[in-house]
Amino acid sequence: GAGVSQSPRYKVAKRGQDVALRCDPISGHVSLFWYQQALGQGPEFLTYFQNEAQLDKSGLPSDRFFAERPEGSVSTLKIQRTQQEDSAVYLCASSWSGGNQPQHFGDGTRLSIL
Amino acid sequence: AQSVTQPDIHITVSEGASLELRCNYSYGATPYLFWYVQSPGQGLQLLLKYFSGDTLVQGIKGFEAEFKRSQSSFNLRKPSVHWSDAAEYFCAVGAGGSQGNLIFGKGTKLSVKP
Numbered sequence: 001g002a003g004v005s006q007s008p009r010y011k012v013a014k015r016g017q018d019v020a021l022r023c024d025p026i027s028g029h030v031s032l033f034w035y036q037q038a039l040g041q042g043p044e045f046l047t048y049f050q051n052e053a054q055l056d057k058s059g060l061p062s063d064r065f066f067a068e069r070p071e072g073s074v075s076t077l078k079i080q081r082t083q084q085e086d087s088a089v090y091l092c093a094s095s096w097s098g099g100n101q102p103q104h105f106g107d108g109t110r111l112s113i114l
Numbered sequence: 115a116q117s118v119t120q121p122d123i124h125i126t127v128s129e130g131a132s133l134e135l136r137c138n139y140s141y142g143a144t145p146y147l148f149w150y151v152q153s154p155g156q157g158l159q160l161l162l163k164y165f166s167g168d169t170l171v172q173g174i175k176g177f178e179a180e181f182k183r184s185q186s187s188f189n190l191r192k193p194s195v196h197w198s199d200a201a202e203y204f205c206a207v208g209a210g211g212s213q214g215n216l217i218f219g220k221g222t223k224l225s226v227k228p
Contacts, residue, residue: 042218105157
């Protein structure tokens with residue numbers, strides 16, 4: 001079975017541009033998480049979806065970050081007016097349900113802002 | 115607030131030697147604890163998890179971890195390291211509730227000498 005798929009794997013953008021990162025979770029997984037991993041750091045939580053409902057967006061660093069999962073499967077993380085500090089690896093994870101069930105991670109999107 | 119501390123940033127061991135990676139957590143109730151491994155350019159792979167019950171947990175690739183409530187620790191061990199174990203290792207605690215996003219430590223990079 002397919003795992004969590006993220007695209008693109010690498011994204012280079014100029015400061016001020018908008019970017020969109022895609023996550024295709026494991027089929028049937030209800031819960032979907034986005035994390036941000038800065039260089040040399042552990043992943044940090046950004047936002048959580050249960051089906052199409054965004055139940056927690058407390059980790060989003062600013063209002064330039066926006067995530068959606070309109071049909072309860074594929075999710076998109078959008079960053080508007082990118083800044084250099086947005087450079088990081090963005091990881092998506094999914095699980096059958098929340099509640100501390102094991103999360104399955106994609107390989108991430110490495111975002112570089114020039 | 116929940117937190118995870120991995121005191122060792124980088125550890126080098128010889129192939130065939132034993133390994134112990136340290137993890138300390140801060141959490142008010144019984145924690146859900148995880149160890150993940152990340153190879154360069156890859157996502158995170160779950161090695162093992164602790165939810166309750168037996169405090170010695172067996173995982174994949176010959177890894178085990180022991181939950182010690184009195185020390186707030188969840189150290190990862192392997193009796194004989196292989197060159198392919200070289201990677202970054204992350205300890206994480208579940209944030210609790212029905213959501214279950216993870217709080218990660220900063221990771222320990224493992225190098226293996228031939």
